[in-house]
Amino acid sequence: MKLSILIMVLVVIVVFALAFYVIVKFRRRPNDKIPVQVEGNHKLEIIWTVVPIVLLLILAVPTVKHVFGLAKDYTKDPDAVQVIVTAHQYWWEFEYPQYGIKTSQELMIPTGKTVSVQAKSADVIHSFWIPALAGKIDTNPGANVNTMFFSADHDGVYLGKCAELCGPSHALMDFKVKSVNEGAFDRWVAAMKEPGKLPADPAIAEVFEKQCLTCHAVGDKGLQLYPNLTGIGDKETIAGILVNTDDPQYKNEGTTHDNLKRWIEDPQAVKPGNSMPKVDLTPEQIEGIAKYLSEYKLNVEQ
Amino acid sequence: MAHAHPVKRYTGLMDWLTTVDHKKIGILYLIAGGFFFLIGGLEALLIRVQLWKPLNDFVGADTYNELLTMHGTTMIFLAAMPVIFAMMNAIVPLQIGARDVAFPFLNALGFWTFLFGGLLLNLSWIAQAVPDAGWTSYLPLASPTYSTHKGVDYYVLGLQIAGIGTLIGGINFLVTIINMRAPGMSFMRMPMFTWTVFITSALILFAFPALTVGLVALMFDRLFSANFFEVSGGGNTVLWEHIFWIFGHPEVYILILPAFGIISEVISTFSRKRLFGYSSMVFATVLIGFLGFMVWAHHMFTVGLGPVANALFSIATMLIAVPTGIKIFNWIFTMWGGSIKFTAANLFAVGFVPTFVMGGVTGVMLAAAPADFQYHDSYFVVAHFHYVIVGGLVLGLFAGLHYWWPKMFGRMLNEGLAKLTFWTFFIGFHLTFFVQHFLGLLGMPRRVWTYLDGLGFNTMNLISTIGAFLMGVGTILFIINIIVTAAKPKTAGDDPWEDGRTLEWSIPSPAPEYNFAQTPLVRGYDALWKEKMDGNDAMTPAEPIGPIHMPSPSILPFLMSLGLFIAGYGFMYAENEWTGIMHDLFASHAVAGAGLLITLGCMVVRSLKDDHGFHIEPDEITGKGVKA
Numbered sequence: 001m002k003l004s005i006l007i008m009v010l011v012v013i014v015v016f017a018l019a020f021y022v023i024v025k026f027r028r029r030p031n032d033k034i035p036v037q038v039e040g041n042h043k044l045e046i047i048w049t050v051v052p053i054v055l056l057l058i059l060a061v062p063t064v065k066h067v068f069g070l071a072k073d074y075t076k077d078p079d080a081v082q083v084i085v086t087a088h089q090y091w092w093e094f095e096y097p098q099y100g101i102k103t104s105q106e107l108m109i110p111t112g113k114t115v116s117v118q119a120k121s122a123d124v125i126h127s128f129w130i131p132a133l134a135g136k137i138d139t140n141p142g143a144n145v146n147t148m149f150f151s152a153d154h155d156g157v158y159l160g161k162c163a164e165l166c167g168p169s170h171a172l173m174d175f176k177v178k179s180v181n182e183g184a185f186d187r188w189v190a191a192m193k194e195p196g197k198l199p200a201d202p203a204i205a206e207v208f209e210k211q212c213l214t215c216h217a218v219g220d221k222g223l224q225l226y227p228n229l230t231g232i233g234d235k236e237t238i239a240g241i242l243v244n245t246d247d248p249q250y251k252n253e254g255t256t257h258d259n260l261k262r263w264i265e266d267p268q269a270v271k272p273g274n275s276m277p278k279v280d281l282t283p284e285q286i287e288g289i290a291k292y293l294s295e296y297k298l299n300v301e302q
Numbered sequence: 303m304a305h306a307h308p309v310k311r312y313t314g315l316m317d318w319l320t321t322v323d324h325k326k327i328g329i330l331y332l333i334a335g336g337f338f339f340l341i342g343g344l345e346a347l348l349i350r351v352q353l354w355k356p357l358n359d360f361v362g363a364d365t366y367n368e369l370l371t372m373h374g375t376t377m378i379f380l381a382a383m384p385v386i387f388a389m390m391n392a393i394v395p396l397q398i399g400a401r402d403v404a405f406p407f408l409n410a411l412g413f414w415t416f417l418f419g420g421l422l423l424n425l426s427w428i429a430q431a432v433p434d435a436g437w438t439s440y441l442p443l444a445s446p447t448y449s450t451h452k453g454v455d456y457y458v459l460g461l462q463i464a465g466i467g468t469l470i471g472g473i474n475f476l477v478t479i480i481n482m483r484a485p486g487m488s489f490m491r492m493p494m495f496t497w498t499v500f501i502t503s504a505l506i507l508f509a510f511p512a513l514t515v516g517l518v519a520l521m522f523d524r525l526f527s528a529n530f531f532e533v534s535g536g537g538n539t540v541l542w543e544h545i546f547w548i549f550g551h552p553e554v555y556i557l558i559l560p561a562f563g564i565i566s567e568v569i570s571t572f573s574r575k576r577l578f579g580y581s582s583m584v585f586a587t588v589l590i591g592f593l594g595f596m597v598w599a600h601h602m603f604t605v606g607l608g609p610v611a612n613a614l615f616s617i618a619t620m621l622i623a624v625p626t627g628i629k630i631f632n633w634i635f636t637m638w639g640g641s642i643k644f645t646a647a648n649l650f651a652v653g654f655v656p657t658f659v660m661g662g663v664t665g666v667m668l669a670a671a672p673a674d675f676q677y678h679d680s681y682f683v684v685a686h687f688h689y690v691i692v693g694g695l696v697l698g699l700f701a702g703l704h705y706w707w708p709k710m711f712g713r714m715l716n717e718g719l720a721k722l723t724f725w726t727f728f729i730g731f732h733l734t735f736f737v738q739h740f741l742g743l744l745g746m747p748r749r750v751w752t753y754l755d756g757l758g759f760n761t762m763n764l765i766s767t768i769g770a771f772l773m774g775v776g777t778i779l780f781i782i783n784i785i786v787t788a789a790k791p792k793t794a795g796d797d798p799w800e801d802g803r804t805l806e807w808s809i810p811s812p813a814p815e816y817n818f819a820q821t822p823l824v825r826g827y828d829a830l831w832k833e834k835m836d837g838n839d840a841m842t843p844a845e846p847i848g849p850i851h852m853p854s855p856s857i858l859p860f861l862m863s864l865g866l867f868i869a870g871y872g873f874m875y876a877e878n879e880w881t882g883i884m885h886d887l888f889a890s891h892a893v894a895g896a897g898l899l900i901t902l903g904c905m906v907v908r909s910l911k912d913d914h915g916f917h918i919e920p921d922e923i924t925g926k927g928v929k930a
Contacts, residue, residue: 004670008663015630015659022637023652026573032641034835040579041635048631049624056620059670063620064613066672071609089448124443125539127604127679131745135675138604140540141442142533146606159757163604163679163747165436166443168363171750241754250755251357272363 003062007055070135074116074149081109085119087126087139087162090169090274091227091240101192102217104227105240107177110185111155119146127163130177136163152179157236168273172241184300191298192230196221204288211279212289218296226275231298232256238263239271260290312855320855322406325813327413328391329710332703334417335384340777341424342376345369347774350734354767356755366751367434368453372424374437375457378553379464380420382695386560387412387471389702390499392710394475396806397493399484399824401817404477405470406853407908412471414863419464422870426456433457436749438546439520441531441539446524452874458521459870463863465510465517472506475499484805485844486824490584493804493828494570494577497584498563501591502556508595509552516545525873540605547598555594557691559587561654561698562629568651568701569633571801573640576828579632586625586632593622603671604678612671619669626662630655645799646720650701653728657697661689664739679749682742688735700727700780705799712792712812719783727776733769737762803831808841816850819923847924849917856913862904869897 074080084095085107095102109115119128121139129136134150152158162173180188196219199205213222216229233256237243242252242259254262264286267276281289312320321327349369352360361369395403403409426432431452435444444454479500483492492500520542522528529535531542570577577583599607599615633655642648664686668674677683700723707715741762746753753759797807808830809818820843826832833841872894878885887893 004667004673008667011663012659015634016656018631018634019652019655022634023642026637026640026642028574028641028643032574035573035575035640037576037835038578038635038639039576040582044631044635045579045582045628049628052624052627056623056666059666060617060620063616063670063672066670067613067616068609070672070675071612124448125440129679129745129747131676131680135672136604136678137675138606140606142538144538144540144606159745161745161747165367165440165749167448168367168751170367171363171747171752174754243754252754 004059007059011055070148072149073147074114075118075147077114077116080114080116080149082116083107083109083118085117085128085139087119087121087123087128087166088226088275089123089167090162090173090271092128092160092173092175093122093227096189099189099193101189102224102228103192103230105175105237106235107160107175108185108188109152109177109179110182111152111179113182114149114151117148117150119148120144124166125164126166126173128160129163130158130160132158133177138164152177155179155181169271172239172271174237174240176236176240178236180301187300188231188298191300192219195219196230197296199288199292201288201292204285204292207281207285208289208292211281229293229296231296232260233294233297234299239267239274241271255294257290257294260293261286264290316857317855319860320410320857322402322410322853322855322859323815324391324395324403324406324409325710327409328388328393330413331384331388331391331416332710334413334420335381335388338376338380338420338424339385342373342381343774343777345373345376347770349373350767350770352751353753353763355764356753356757356760358752361751363751364434367436367749368432370749371433371436371439371457372427375423375433375461376420377691378437378557379461379468380416380423382557382691382699383468384416384420385699385703386502386557386695387416387468389495389560389564389699389706390471390475393702393706393806394496394499395478395482396709396809396813396817397496397804398479398482398487399805399818399822399829400478400482401821401850402853403474404481405474407856407859408470408474410856411859411862412467412474414467414859415470415866416464416467418863418867419460419462419467422463422867423456423460426453426460429456431456438543438550440546441520441523441537441542442533444520445531446527447532454520455524455874458517458524459874462514462517462521463866463870465514466866467863468506469510469514472503472510475503476507479503484818484821484824487829490581491824491827491829493563494566494580494583495560495563498559498566498587501587502559505552505556505559505591505594509549509556512545513549513553516542516549519545525876540602543602543605544598547601548595551598551601552591552594554687554690555590557695558698559591561695561702562587564698564702564705565633565651565654566636567804568647568705569636570828571705571799571803572643572645572648572651573637574643574801575636575640576803576831577632578636578638579628580827582628583632586628589625590622593618593625597622600669600671600674603674616669616671620666623662623666623669630659630662643801645704646715646717646724647701647704649721649724649728650697650704653724654694654697654701657689657693657728657731661686661693664689677742679747680742681738681746681748684748685735685738685742688738692731692735697728697731700724706806707787708794708798708811709806710812711787712794713787713790714794714798715783715787719779719786723776723779723783725776726772726779730769730772730774730776733772734766735769737765741766797830803828805829805841808833814923816852816918816923819850820847821845847920849919850923851915851917853915854913856908858904858908862901865897865900865902865904867897868900869894872897 082098086093093104094107119137119139121141126139127136137146137148156179158177160175160177199208215226216222217224218229238259244256245253248254263270352358433453442448519530523530529537531537531539566577597619600619603612668677704720746759794811822841823844875888878888
């Protein structure tokens with residue numbers, strides 16, 4: 001990629017310099033004679049045919065090498081972290097077949113380890129992209145599974161995006177990749193497998209079970225149809241787009257609690273066209289659920 | 303008309319509805335294409351207004367997707383292609399010394415189907431069911447499952463009807479250029495613009511059927527519940543991507559090759575020099591056209607085709623840089639040693655060269671599949687293809703319009719205003735799109751209706767929006783120029799630039815109905831320039847003055863297209879939620895049937911009715927009636 005930029009900048013400089021020289025030097029002046037009508041020049045024409053061919057050959061060799069390098073299949077590699085990515089309108093589901101867990105919107109990975117991705121879609125075509133870590137791969141519907149791999153060299157949170165137009169909320173279909181040390185990753189895997197905790201208040205717990213767990217899951221409770229809520233209090237964002245921070249600066253930022261409330265109150269206002277309905281809840285119930293979820297943490301990073 | 307003819311020659315509106323004259327059809331294409339260009343431009347401005355700041359709520363997500371879809375579709379199919387057809391019609395027959403195209407009736411039919419297809423597509427705004435799955439209309443997003451309103455139906459039927467026009471136009475120009483060249487005009491003496499039109503027409507001939515097949519399949523999926531692309535029914539969505547790009551990539555060359563031709567003519571004329579390396583230019587054009595068919599999968603590197611396909615299509619795509627590079631250097635060396643006059647037309651042409659180089663090098667960068675994994679579907683791609691299509695094609699079309707305006711209308715455009723148009727449009731263009739390269743590298747995906755704050759996208763998006771408005775100002779200046787010019791008398795001479803090299807400059811501006819009173823004899827490349835250099839003040843005629851056979855005007859092309867338009871609506875609304883008589887008429891396919899009946903009926907009339915055309919007599923040609 002750097003090589004290609006270098007060669008191209010070189011080409012641009014040479015051509016621009018030539019063009020500029022010609023434009024200045026050969027402006028029409030008064031008393032200009034009719035110029036010589038040159039048909040062509042074989043030597044020059046061969047030069048500017050051969051030189052680009054050579055430049056392209058220089059570029060073609062690493063291109064082909066990397067095409068095959070990036071196509072390496074890690075899906076059978078026991079040392080790699082296997083992740084099955086399923087794209088939905090408009091959220092991301094991450095399944096770890098090695099550990100039997102599923103999460104959503106936030107891909108946890110151990111720093112330094114190769115992550116092997118098998119990407120597919122549950123509805124329309126999306127494209128899985130983590131600009132800072134890797135290129136993108138389309139998620140196709142049907143049994144058309146694509147593979148790729150990547151790894152993160154440093155701990156940190158990386159922004160992921162959907163890169164293929166998938167409907168009204170395509171622009172909002174962000175996700176996060178959280179790279180943590182192996183110890184924290186193992187603790188996270190273990191915590192995800194623990195039984196789900198329900199709200200302490202029995203009234204809220206009942207509403208939560210009846211209204212939320214019919215689609216969502218916490219731990220072993222509920223259904224896995226839509227984003228898994230286990231440990232949602234730890235996450236960087238709500239719905240992939242409302243950034244959780246105690247120091248909100250922008251319109252899409254707020255505390256985890258406020259973001260949850262904003263989301264549950266009117267999901268369509270946050271992410272138009274998504275599948276979450278405006279659930280029939282009283283303000284107190286929303287408050288209770290938001291409080292419970294924002295405090296639902298796995299605390300794996302200590 | 304002062305003369306009596308066995309065939310009725312219309313005046314006024316009926317003249318325009320029935321004309322089969324390539325010059326008038328060229329003007330019709332220009333008006334219609336210009337109109338759609340303004341609509342597409344307005345959509346672009348709305349897009350840029352929405353994106354001028356993060357989390358803007360000027361238009362909603364749904365409307366934004368409609369805008370981006372209609373902007374792309376309109377600009378490619380209804381603005382760029384028709385304006386190219388306008389230039390082809392206005393100039394190619396004149397450049398080869400012909401009196402009209404091979405099939406004047408088909409020519410008119412091509413225009414009217416394009417216009418009615420375009421109108422159908424744009425009426426979706428009024429019906430409030432606008433296509434919103436992108437101009438690529440990828441499935442399953444555009445399938446009946448995920449796109450439940452009639453938007454994509456408008457896309458399918460509008461393009462289907464407009465596509466008929468493009469296809470018959472392409473065939474027409476192929477036949478015209480092969481068969482109707484003046485004596486002595488061998489292939490290797492043809493002007494560069496005619497050559498590029500020839501190759502473009504060949505590309506149309508092979509590329510548009512692919513689109514037609516794809517659209518028919520999509521139409522069956524949507525209107526009759528077929529399963530071509532329905533995954534649950536065994537269909538395959540990647541199939542659509544292949545079909546679309548097997549058409550879509552040659553389409554890029556269909557668009558850009560005529561611009562190459564225009565640039566070659568304009569630069570050569572205003573440098574007072576023969577086009578450098580003419581034969582290598584011809585060879586490069588043919589090669590680009592040929593390679594253009596083998597690179598479609600570079601739009602699909604991230605689809606998961608596997609490393610072998612990706613590597614092959616990478617290399618094939620890079621190869622195109624070689625003939626394109628040949629062209630760039632040939633243009634520069636055409637100017638080398640020349641005597642360059644910077645008219646507005648030439649400013650556009652000279653401005654084209656570095657701009658297109660920019661679009662070309664980013665193209666090679668995108669061609670490297672591993673790097674494309676990063677660039678793909680980001681603003682880097684948006685910048686790239688706008689550099690190629692706006693910086694390439696649109697600058698080329700502006701150059702061509704300013705250059706040939708006197709030949710089309712008999713009036714010179716105002717040079718001062720035209721230069722102002724160039725500078726505002728050119729600077730606006732680079733402001734808009736240069737920064738988008740960096741937005742893409744920073745990770746901004748394309749086709750997003752908004753972006754979050756704090757990602758470093760804000761300033762560049764603001765600059766881009768300002769640039770877009772500057773381009774808007776440039777376009778308005780151009781329109782003002784047209785209006786100002788139209789108010790002046792027709793004073794342009796035969797060769798108003800005084801440096802004309804090709805046959806169109808040997809006849810009056812605008813050209814008379816029959817183009818050439820006597821078919822010229824072509825004695826070399828740059829036929830008119832050769833005569834000038836040999837001290838002749840006119841072309842040598844190849845025939846004595848005699849009666850000129852002309853095709854009759856006909857309303858049938860208009861009616862046939864109208865029939866298709868009605869049939870399109872009939873099929874689209876066969877499933878509707880209306881009540882009463884309207885529901886019954888559409889649901890019983892009566893409307894669709896009536897539309898098809900009109901079209902087929904016209905075809906029957908056309909086939910059974912003998913029409914030998916008419917003759918323009920020599921006294922009209924030599925007498926006062928010449929410019930009638």
